[in-house]
Amino acid sequence: MSPLDATLLNGFWHLVAHRSELAEPGAFLRLDWALGDLVLHNDEGQIVAFDNVCPHRGGRFFVEDHGVGRAICPYHGWSYRGGQVRVPLAKTFPPGALDKVALRRFQTAWCGDFLFVGIAPAQTLEAQLAGAFAPLAKVSGHIAGRRDFNAFAFQADWRVAVENALETDHVNAVHPHTLAQLGLKEEATVHDGLNVTYTGHVTDSRTLRGLKTLSRFFDVDGAYPGYWTIYVFPFAMVSSTFGYSYSLQTFLPSATPRRSHFCSRLLASKIKPGYEAAVAAFLDSSARVNRQIFDEDHAICARVSPHYDLTSADRVFSPGEARVARLHAILTAMTQQEDLP
Numbered sequence: 001m002s003p004l005d006a007t008l009l010n011g012f013w014h015l016v017a018h019r020s021e022l023a024e025p026g027a028f029l030r031l032d033w034a035l036g037d038l039v040l041h042n043d044e045g046q047i048v049a050f051d052n053v054c055p056h057r058g059g060r061f062f063v064e065d066h067g068v069g070r071a072i073c074p075y076h077g078w079s080y081r082g083g084q085v086r087v088p089l090a091k092t093f094p095p096g097a098l099d100k101v102a103l104r105r106f107q108t109a110w111c112g113d114f115l116f117v118g119i120a121p122a123q124t125l126e127a128q129l130a131g132a133f134a135p136l137a138k139v140s141g142h143i144a145g146r147r148d149f150n151a152f153a154f155q156a157d158w159r160v161a162v163e164n165a166l167e168t169d170h171v172n173a174v175h176p177h178t179l180a181q182l183g184l185k186e187e188a189t190v191h192d193g194l195n196v197t198y199t200g201h202v203t204d205s206r207t208l209r210g211l212k213t214l215s216r217f218f219d220v221d222g223a224y225p226g227y228w229t230i231y232v233f234p235f236a237m238v239s240s241t242f243g244y245s246y247s248l249q250t251f252l253p254s255a256t257p258r259r260s261h262f263c264s265r266l267l268a269s270k271i272k273p274g275y276e277a278a279v280a281a282f283l284d285s286s287a288r289v290n291r292q293i294f295d296e297d298h299a300i301c302a303r304v305s306p307h308y309d310l311t312s313a314d315r316v317f318s319p320g321e322a323r324v325a326r327l328h329a330i331l332t333a334m335t336q337q338e339d340l341p
């Protein structure tokens, strides 16, 4: 892992889940990142984040990406429950031998119903999110639950993937049959600290008509009536069309160069009572289209040459790539330990 990636991973809060994904006691999520596994687990109502390594001899508690179950290590039966590591036949160990036994836990914090984890964050989550805290908390309250979970090893540096997510110049060439169908126009961006919100009008009249028709089924007052994204520095992105569902994407660094760990989740918004069946097909198709869009982005990101220098001072950015240019300036300043732009 590069020193910059280590600084970002250690020093910042990371958006990793929505509360609804961990609502049930025993619910867990497992994500990959440069440190191995990151597990989020509902431990008798408490959400805990840990490294998935059994403190006995290293067995992994969970191997699936998500599910519901007890944190019990299949090797010798050590488990974690009620905030404690439980050891079978603990009395047979020498006195004091188990005193220091603990999971490697990470810090957690909430922005509304969005869960963040931190290793050694340099500031509070509120300070890190700045003006993005309130809008993020608001949309988190629109979300009812997860409809799709799509994780894969991304064949590009996280920075290539995030830069791709931060501009729409590539949409017509890379997503002609998916994202381009929205006909995005009048794009605008708002910076809040290191985070940035983007809005674009949907101008394709057929798509727009279809989207407007759906508004009576969803309980999403005040959602942006167009395409909306928020980049949550450094590794997460949330996007939505009309607020009917939210796509939570994480681009976590990998210990392997030119690789990253991608995960996207389709989080559906609250549906008005009685309309679940009416919108099921729409949400299924949103999940399918999102998967296709991420496959398209993955293919183009994997094609970026490993010899292209992401850190060069000579990189050129179009007006539509202003968010990429700003990220480049922020990361350059961090690397050179200068004040952030």
Ligand code: FES
Pocket: 054, 055, 056, 057, 058, 059, 073, 074, 075, 076, 077, 078
């Ligand atoms: S390695 Fe987990 S119980 Fe032994």
Ligand SMILES: [Fe+2]
Pocket: 164, 165, 170, 171, 174, 175, 297
């Ligand atoms: Fe894209």
